[in-house]
Amino acid sequence: MSIGNSPEDERPFEDVSEEARPSIGRALQQARIAAGLTVDDVSSATRVRIAIVHAIEADNFAPCGGDVYARGHIRTLAKAVHLDPAPLLAQYDAEHGGRPAPTPAAPLFEAERIRPERSGPNWTAAMVAAIVAVVGFVGFTAFKGGDNGSGAKTQVAEGSTPTTSKPASPTPKNSKPADPKPVPSDSAIAAAPQDKVTVQVSAAGGGSWISAKDHNGRMLFDGLLKKGESKTFQDSSKIDLILGDAGAIQLYVNGKKIEDQFQPGSVERLTYTKGDPQVG
Known part of the structure; x- marks a missing residue:
């Protein structure tokens, strides 16, 4: 025993690395009090509801609605009370099964982007438009061809009329015309x-x-x-x-x-x- 020292002074130093470390909610609460802020102040500054601030300071993360939201609230509250959020997030991950795996955004984006291309509505519309254009062109060509054909038939019928009418005409009295005498016209x-x-x-x-x-x-x-x-x-x-x-x-x-x-x-x-x- 050393002189001048009480028995308690000779006890070995306690390990405060894990056991003495305050919980996440306790750490946030102590930092808020040290900063001279109330729960209302923190809620107003972070837009996190008062009920959720109280629940997190009591280490109840169920009202957050999931690990992703809980981690986001912890980060926001820590910054509001001037704490480094990284240790608190690491502690949360260790206590709640690790950080959740990120959602693979790229595959989802590719799936959403490719899906409408497989349906191909634009190709269908283009095909319908092409069919309509072809049908219209064929109809127009047939119509023009019909007009030309009927016009040709009409001209032939009209041209043959004088020939058929000539035999029915009376026989001219003098088939050999005399030389025309000059007149003013x-x-x-x-x-x-x-x-x-x-x-x-x-x-x-x-x-x-x-x-x-x-x-x-x-x-x-x-x-x-x-x-x-x-x-x-x-x-x-x-x-x-x-x-x-x-x-x-x-x-x-x-x-x-x-x-x-x-x-x-x-x-x-x-x-x-x-x-x-x-x-x-």
């Missing part, structure tokens, strides 16, 4: 294009009612032609005429004078084509 008639039929009607002997139609039956003129007046008609294949007083009319077809002797007051129905001058 002969130059224009002589210059008629060969790919069309051109008919000039002149009321040389008096007024007469006349009617003229093209190969489609469209009316070109229907009215009274006074004495001395003339009308010129042109079509791609045929001109149909009705003369109310054929004896008063002088005709020029494709630049040649028609020498038929029509009777005064007689009504004549005539047809002329590109191959004339002949009374149709």
Whole structure:
């Protein structure tokens, strides 16, 4: 025994590394009190509810809602009371089975990113749009082709009309026309294009009612032609005429004078084509 020392002074130093270390809640509480803060102060500064602050200081981490939230609250409260949160977090991990494994964010992100690509709604929409475009193009092409075909058939039918109508026409009285005598309008008639039929009607002997139609039956003129007046008609294949007083009319077809002797007051129905001058 040493002189001047009590028996208690000679006791060996106690190991305060583990047993004497305060709990997490106790350490946070002591640091808060030392900082001169109340629970309300800490709750206001950290936005951690008062009930949870009280529970953590009592080492009750159940209200935190899990280890991840408990560790977050410990870190927040430690910083608020000026403590290093690392030792407290390590102590929490040691007492509660270690730090929870982090959630593999990358695989989850890849799964979420790949999932909509497998469904492929954009490819479906693109395919539908392509089908609609192809169907529209085929329909448009067929429609245009049908129009062209029908137009060609119509032209052939119209072109054949003058040929079939010629045998039914009365036989011309004089098939060999005389040489046309020059008249003031002969130059224009002589210059008629060969790919069309051109008919000039002149009321040389008096007024007469006349009617003229093209190969489609469209009316070109229907009215009274006074004495001395003339009308010129042109079509791609045929001109149909009705003369109310054929004896008063002088005709020029494709630049040649028609020498038929029509009777005064007689009504004549005539047809002329590109191959004339002949009374149709």
